[in-house]
Amino acid sequence: TQLLEQSPQFLSIQEGENLTVYCNSSSVFSSLQWYRQEPGEGPVLLVTVVTGGEVKKLKRLTFQFGDARKDSSLHITAAQPGDTGLYLCAGEGTTDSWGKFQFGAGTQVVVTP
Amino acid sequence: EAGVAQSPRYKIIEKRQSVAFWCNPISGHATLYWYQQILGQGPKLLIQFQNNGVVDDSQLPKDRFSAERLKGVDSTLKIQPAKLEDSAVYLCASSLVRTGKETQYFGPGTRLLVL
Secondary structure: OOOOOEOEEEEEEOOOOOOOEEOOOOOOEEEEEOOOEEEOOOEEEEEEEEOOOEEEEEEOOOEEEOOOOOOOEEEEOOOHHHHHHEEEEEEEOHHHHHHOOEEEEOOEEEEEE | OOOOOEOOOEEEEEOOOEEEEEEOOOOOEEEEEEEEOOOOOOOOEEEEEEOOEEEEEEOOOOOEEEEEEEOOOOOOEEEEEOHHOOEEEEEEEEEEOOOOOOOEEOOOOOEEEEE
């Protein structure tokens, strides 16, 4: 059972369009991380959000952590084919579970030229 | 800075055979993780080490899986005997310490196919 639910499971868009990926849970996390994983590779960290309500921008990517630290979103503006990949969110446990991460099942994003 | 190294990258075995995977974390990283990622799913934690001690192995199928981290550096994960459902990517990750809000760095993974 995944504690983190990601939606949608699959997203196919044209280059230049915008997209949003969601990560939801009933659990509170001390931090939440977003990764991108390409075929044949391990996940690569994109961002870590730690404060409820926090918004972080990384070029065309905008990450938001919910006020209650239970959910997060990733928004990509003007998607490019290089954004294609599996986007994973991972929540880190609180206090007694520091350093323990629960992953969502991922959202497969395909950006076509 | 060198990343997390894993070997082999690919392995094909028949069911009931044994297999071992090796991981070398980033130098100085005290925490090491082994994850199993089945196709279409996110990584699932198998075992977490802090230095050479086990922090969490609650999801490790101990009847067939074992792992060790010698001298708090390299780690090996073994499956004996393998089952068809063990076909997956086995990811190793490391982080500096275990204080919360730490960054995990992943290796490229070992792809296991059990026939």
